Each structure stands twice: as C-alpha cells, then as structure tokens.
Amino acid sequence: xxxxxxxxxxxxLGALSATAATxxxxxIATVNNGHMVEMQKFTPHFEEANPGITVxxxxxxxxxxxxxxxxxxxxxxxxxxxMTIGMYxxxxxxxxxxxxxxxxxxxxxxxxxxxxxxxxxxxxGNLYAAPFYGESSMIMYRKDLLDAAGMTMPxxxxxxxxxxxxxxxxxxxxxxxxxxxxGKPGWGDNMAFLSTMANSFGAQWFNEDWTPAxxxxxxxxxxxxxxDLLTNYGPPGSAGNSFNEILALxxxxxxxxxxxxTIAASFVSDPGQSKVADVIAFAQAPQAVTxxxxxxxxxxxxxxxxxxxxxxxxxxxxxxxxxxxxxELVASENGWGSVPTGTRQSTYDNPNFQxxxxxxxxxxxxxxxxxxxxxxQNPSPYVGVQxxxxxxxxxxxxxxxxxxxxxxxxxISVEEALEAAQTAADREMSKAGxx
Amino acid sequence: MTDKQRIILKNRIAVTFAWIAAILFFFPIFxxxxxxxxTEGQAIAVPPQLFFEPTLENYLEIQERTNYTKFAINSLITxxxxxxxxxxxxxxxxxxxxxxxxxxxxDILMWMLSTKMLPAVGVLMPIYFLAQKFNIYDTKFLLIVIxxxxxxxxxxxxxxxxxxxxxxxxxxxxRMDGTSTFxxxxxxxxxxxxxxxxxxxLLSVILCWNEAFWSxxxxxxxxxxxxxxxxxxxxxxxxxxxxxxxxxxxxxxxxVVFGWLAQKQLxxxxxxxxxx
Numbered sequence: 270x271x272x273x274x275x276x277x278x279x280x281x282l283g284a285l286s287a288t289a290a291t292x293x294x295x296x297i298a299t300v301n302n303g304h305m306v307e308m309q310k311f312t313p314h315f316e317e318a319n320p321g322i323t324v325x326x327x328x329x330x331x332x333x334x335x336x337x338x339x340x341x342x343x344x345x346x347x348x349x350x351x352m353t354i355g356m357y358x359x360x361x362x363x364x365x366x367x368x369x370x371x372x373x374x375x376x377x378x379x380x381x382x383x384x385x386x387x388x389x390x391x392x393x394g395n396l397y398a399a400p401f402y403g404e405s406s407m408i409m410y411r412k413d414l415l416d417a418a419g420m421t422m423p424x425x426x427x428x429x430x431x432x433x434x435x436x437x438x439x440x441x442x443x444x445x446x447x448x449x450x451x452g453k454p455g456w457g458d459n460m461a462f463l464s465t466m467a468n469s470f471g472a473q474w475f476n477e478d479w480t481p482a483x484x485x486x487x488x489x490x491x492x493x494x495x496x497d498l499l500t501n502y503g504p505p506g507s508a509g510n511s512f513n514e515i516l517a518l519x520x521x522x523x524x525x526x527x528x529x530x531t532i533a534a535s536f537v538s539d540p541g542q543s544k545v546a547d548v549i550a551f552a553q554a555p556q557a558v559t560x561x562x563x564x565x566x567x568x569x570x571x572x573x574x575x576x577x578x579x580x581x582x583x584x585x586x587x588x589x590x591x592x593x594x595x596x597e598l599v600a601s602e603n604g605w606g607s608v609p610t611g612t613r614q615s616t617y618d619n620p621n622f623q624x625x626x627x628x629x630x631x632x633x634x635x636x637x638x639x640x641x642x643x644x645x646q647n648p649s650p651y652v653g654v655q656x657x658x659x660x661x662x663x664x665x666x667x668x669x670x671x672x673x674x675x676x677x678x679x680x681i682s683v684e685e686a687l688e689a690a691q692t693a694a695d696r697e698m699s700k701a702g703x704x
Numbered sequence: 705m706t707d708k709q710r711i712i713l714k715n716r717i718a719v720t721f722a723w724i725a726a727i728l729f730f731f732p733i734f735x736x737x738x739x740x741x742x743t744e745g746q747a748i749a750v751p752p753q754l755f756f757e758p759t760l761e762n763y764l765e766i767q768e769r770t771n772y773t774k775f776a777i778n779s780l781i782t783x784x785x786x787x788x789x790x791x792x793x794x795x796x797x798x799x800x801x802x803x804x805x806x807x808x809x810x811d812i813l814m815w816m817l818s819t820k821m822l823p824a825v826g827v828l829m830p831i832y833f834l835a836q837k838f839n840i841y842d843t844k845f846l847l848i849v850i851x852x853x854x855x856x857x858x859x860x861x862x863x864x865x866x867x868x869x870x871x872x873x874x875x876x877x878x879r880m881d882g883t884s885t886f887x888x889x890x891x892x893x894x895x896x897x898x899x900x901x902x903x904x905x906l907l908s909v910i911l912c913w914n915e916a917f918w919s920x921x922x923x924x925x926x927x928x929x930x931x932x933x934x935x936x937x938x939x940x941x942x943x944x945x946x947x948x949x950x951x952x953x954x955x956x957x958x959x960v961v962f963g964w965l966a967q968k969q970l971x972x973x974x975x976x977x978x979x980x
Contacts, residue, residue, distance in 0.1 A: 301939040306769065330936070516943060
C-alpha cells in the first residue's frame with residue numbers, strides 16, 4: 270500500500286513538473302493587439318504548411334511582456350522562441366548579441382519592407398526583428414466639426430493652426446473637446462507623443478555630449494504649449510488618458526482631433542466601432558519650427574532570442590507571419606481593410622488596399638517621412654524619434670513622463686517639472702558613465 | 705416611542721446599512737457581468753448603458769481564441785494543491801504551538817505573519833532563478849509550492865486559534881489511552897476542529913484562486929492560471945473592456961459557485977469562538 274502511495278506521489282509530482290520544451294514546439298510571446306489576435310487565429314494555416322511545428326501563444330499585457338522578455342533574454346531563460354518586441358529594443362538587443370540576426374530567402378523580398386522600418390530594426394546592417402505591423406503618428410480629426418467652424422485642415426498643419434482648430438471645435442456644454450492627447454505617464458505613453466511635439470519645437474533629448482537637454486527653451490515652449498492646449502481645449506482628466514482612453518472618447522464623438530498612432534485610423538474609421546467613422550479625416554502630425562521628428566515611428570516586430578533551441582523553426586514562423594503571403598491570407602479571409610499595415614510597400618501599392626483603407630495614403634506618408642537617425646533640428650547623438658535608442662532611456666523616459674503628467678494635472682508648474690526631469694535624466698546619464 | 709419601537713427602528717436602520725454595503729460590494733461584479741454582454745462600443749458608451757441588446761460575441765471569441773478549460777483546470781489544481789500542502793504543514797505545526805505553548809510561541813507566530821508584509825517582488829528573482837535551476841519553471845508543482853508558502857502564515861495563525869479552543873482535558877484523556885501524537889492529531893484534534901479547518905481551507909483556496917503576481921511571472925503556457933488568462937486580454941492598442949469583462953466573469957464564476965455552496969461552513973468557521 271505504501272509503495273503504491275509513493276509511486277502515485279512520484280508520478281503526480283513528475284506530471285506536475287513536466288516541462289513543455291519539446292522539439293518542434295514554438296512558444297511565442299505577444300501582446301493582445303488586434304493584428305496579433307488575428308495572427309493567432311491564422312496559426313493553423315502555418316501548422317498545416319509546416320508539419321512538425323506547433324505553436325504555443327503566450328499573450329501578455331505590454332508592460333508584463335516587456336519585463337518578461339527582458340528577464341528571459343538577460344537570464345537566458347529560454348522560455349520563448351519568438352518574442353514580440355518594438356523598435357526601441359531591437360537595435361539595442363541586437364548590438365548586445367541577445368537576438369539572432371534574421372536572414373530570409375529571396376522569396377521573402379526583404380527589400381519590400383519599408384526602409385524606415387528596416388533601418389529602425391537593424392544594427393550594423395543586420396536585421397534583428399521583422400516588422401509585423403508598423404505605425405507612425407498623424408492627426409485624426411472630425412471634418413464635420415471643422416467644416417461647421419468654417420476652417421480647413423492643411424495636409425501639413427502647424428501647431429498654431431491646430432490650436433486654432435481645437436478652440437473652434439471645442440463645445441464643452443455638449444461634451445465635445447477640441448483636442449485629445451496622451452497624458453498618462455510612461456516613455457511609451459505621454460513621452461512618445463511629447464517627444465515628437467518637442468522635436469517639432471526644435472528640442473531634443475540629449476546634446477551632442479550626451480548631457481540631457483530638457484532645460485532648453487524649446488522644451489519649455491513645447492511643454493507649456495501642450496499643457497495650455499489640453500487645459501483649455503482637452504477633456505477633463507487628460508492626465509490619465511492614453512491610447513485606449515482617447516480611442517473610447519473619439520469613438521463616442523467627444524474629441525475634435527486626436528494626434529496618435531496611425532494604427533488608430535483603422536479603428537476610428539470603422540463604423541462598427543466608431544460613431545463618427547464617416548466624418549473622420551487625416552492629416553500629417555503638426556510642426557512648429559521644424560518637420561523633423563514631428564511624427565514617430567514604431568513597429569511591433571518578431572525576433573528570435575539568441576540561444577533558443579528552435580531557431581530554425583522560429584525563423585520559419587517569422588518568415589511566414591511577416592510575408593506578403595500572410596498579408597494576402599488575411600485579406601482573403603477578412604478583407605483588405607483588416608491587413609497589418611505599415612510594413613511593406615507592396616501593401617500600399619495594392620489597389621484593393623488603397624480602396625479599402627481610407628487612411629492608407631496619410632499613413633504611408635507619415636511612415637516614410639519619419640527618420641530615426643535624423644529626428645531633431647540640431648545634431649543629436651542618438652537614434653530614434655520618440656525615444657533615444659540607449660538602454661538608459663526607459664528609466665529616464667518614465668521619470669520625465671511622471672513630471673510631465675504632474676505638470677498637466679496642475680500639481681507643479683511646467684518649469685518645475687522640466688527642472689526635476691533634467692535632474693533625473695542628468696543623474697541617470699552620469700551614473701551610466703556617459704560623462 | 706416605546707422601547708420595542710426603538711429596537712425595531714434600530715434593526716431597520718442596521719438592515720438598511722447592511723443592504724447598502726452589500727449592494728456597494730456587489731455592484732462592481734454586477735457591472736462586470738453586464739458589460740460582458742455588451743459590444744466594445746456599448747462598453748465604453750457615455751452615459752453608461754443599463755439597457756441594451758445583449759450579445760454573446762465576447763464569450764464566443766474567448767471560446768474561439770483560447771482554451772479556457774485548460775486555465776480553469778490549472779487554477780483548480782494549483783489552488784487545491786497549494787491549500788492541501790499548506791494544511792499538511794500547518795496542522796501539525798499549529799498543534800505543536802497550541803498544545804505545547806512555550807516562551808517564544810507568540811514571537812514565532814508573529815515572525816511568520818511578518819513574512820506576509822514582505823512585498824512579493826522582493827523575492828521574485830531568487831525564486832525565478834531557483835525555478836529555472838531546478839527546471840520547474842512553468843509547472844503546476846512550482847505554483848503549488850509557492851501558493852502553500854504564501855498562505856502558510858495565515859493558515860497557521862487561524863488554525864492555532866482554533867486549536868486553542870479545544871479543551872486540553874480531551875487530549876489528556878486520549879493520551880492516557882496511549883494514543884500516538886499522529887493519531888491524536890488525526891482522530892481527536894482534527895474532528896474537533898473540522899469546521900475551523902474547512903473554513904481555513906476555503907479561505908486559502910480563494911486566496912490561491914485570486915493570486916495573480918506569481919502565476920503571471922512564473923508561468924508561460926503549461927501552468928498558467930485564470931488570473932494570467934484575464935491579464936492576457938489587456939490590449940495596448942484597441943478596446944478590450946467588454947472582452948475583459950467576459951473573461952473575468954468566466955474566471956470568477958467557479959469560485960463564486962464554490963463560495964456559494966460552502967458559505968455555511970465559511971461563516972460558521974470564521975465566527976467560531978467569536979462569542980466566547
């Protein structure tokens with residue numbers, strides 16, 4: 270009896286401890302964005318075409334995904350065979366040897382990937398992540414409100430014009446606010462937007478000697494403009510708003526304008542989601558003293574962590590998921606309006622896509638105009654539009670973002686916020702040994 | 705106003721407050737269930753919609769996209785496994801402390817309880833590295849051990865208090881009959897404290913079921929529980945409130961049913977000795 274009990278216990282513990290890492294089984298970490306969800310649904314097509322490879326999906330929220338993949342890659346944990354990462358991580362991790370360089374067959378047509386995306390995901394000429402969908406930022410606005418105000422929106426408006434339009438469209442009595450912008454703190458939240466705004470005001474994150482430049486008059490001008498704009502014409506509680514909160518507001522018809530990721534265009538112009546889908550129009554991100562760095566560049570991309578035992582299968586998957594054929598597969602099942610955008614020139618050349626996506630032209634123009642290596646008016650030592658591609662930026666961006674949110678919420682003045690931001694950035698850069 | 709009328713009035717006021725408190729506690733759950741039957745557009749509508757045409761699309765999408773049963777089974781195994789392991793350690797320990805109280809007993813209990821004040825993230829890296837080293841990362845076994853350790857201080861403290869209510873004379877009588885310590889625990893202490901043990905186990909199961917931090921950090925595919933399942937439905941770019949409400953409803957449902965069925969034991973156990 271005792272022997273049976275012990276055997277049962279051992280079998281139970283053995284079963285409970287069994288690990289999943291078996292040959293041909295890929296574990297892919299991703300986020301719950303619409304295009305990724307669709308990719309999961311299409312996985313059986315990949316498994317059918319590649320017998321012997323099965324795919325396990327691990328879907329995490331963005332913050333958890335970042336910390337999980339960072340921990341996994343730095344500790345060589347080997348939990349994931351394919352990781353969803355962004356344009357910030359790809360060149361940094363590639364340089365450190367944490368990612369496998371990607372080389373694809375001729376049929377993949379790597380030259381079809383938009384140059385801005387290819388460049389942003391490469392280091393030293395090696396591609397370290399393949400873009401699954403990409404985005405820039407642009408203005409999405411209510412044409413009906415602008416028409417009613419007797420105004421028009423040029424294709425490349427100035428910040429002054431945007432301010433005038435916001436004032437004209439604001440109707441607080443009816444719950445309509447002229448402009449909605451991100452306010453929630455985070456390097457990928459309010460600072461993604463504020464960095465592009467600051468760029469267009471002639472500001473930059475770091476001087477050429479890597480000293481932080483947040484105490485410059487250009488930053489002061491940009492942040493004061495941002496705070497005044499949202500205080501006067503933005504919705505209440507802007508300090509807590511990020512992409513999803515504003516998406517909800519604009520879909521309900523509460524925002525006259527929204528400057529954010531181009532991917533939002535497909536949501537706000539979808540009658541199934543938005544009450545104002547038929548009156549939404551698009552323009553390029555506004556400029557102040559320069560157009561450089563006025564709109565961001567980002568790609569949700571697939572990469573292979575160095576040291577995975579399934580590198581070949583992982584590459585096969587990435588080649589499938591980021592190919593022209595995958596885009597055509599999605600188009601054939603869901604329509605051209607639902608394909609992942611921002612990655613391949615061939616998508617934008619396709620007349621069916623041009624017809625289905627009203628935002629296609631504006632989106633492509635925004636993506637093509639973004640130059641991560643030349644995003645500031647004055648020379649700067651870093652690469653990146655809405656971030657500086659250095660490991661220290663994540664901490665700096667988040668600390669600065671908290672100060673900007675405090676200024677927006679009226680807890681401190683813009684001057685105090687920028688002074689505290691400069692001190693925090695200076696401490697971090699000095700500690701990291703930049704000077 | 706007579707004394708009787710005054711008592712009735714007091715009772716009515718108390719009952720009214722109890723109802724208000726109950727409604728306040730229940731409202732978020734009610735709203736979650738309601739939102740789960742809305743479209744994403746209806747879920748974010750301003751003003752919020754109480755009356756709408758319900759849809760099952762969120763539940764259908766969850767069914768289509770994921771394997772809910774797998775996550776639910778993992779939650780079930782890890783919650784009950786963790787509770788069982790905690791009880792296996794806590795019952796003999798609480799027995800020893802309740803019936804052989806020494807100079808340091810209270811300090812030991814306090815020290816154990818103080819470990820609950822340590823932020824979980826403080827021990828994340830050591831546990832993460834140990835799990836990798838012993839090749840038990842993403843296993844139910846790991847979560848069972850973590851859950852047991854996590855709840856052990858509370859389980860022990862509650863059991864210690866229950867055991868102290870048992871008259872020592874009963875134990876002395878059994879000892880005079882020559883019973884062993886193991887049999888004394890199994891045949892005397894446990895039957896006498898059964899209500900307390902059951903309610904402690906229920907509490908532990910609920911705490912394990914709702915645990916999110918460790919299950920998100922220490923699992924990927926094989927051992928993920930319902931809390932990790934819920935977290936996976938957050939989206940950085942796109943509306944997700946209705947789907948998260950549906951998935952949260954599915955995650956809460958088993959433990960709500962379980963709590964409903966066991967509410968008598970739970971209330972009985974938690975109020976045990978309260979009117980002594």
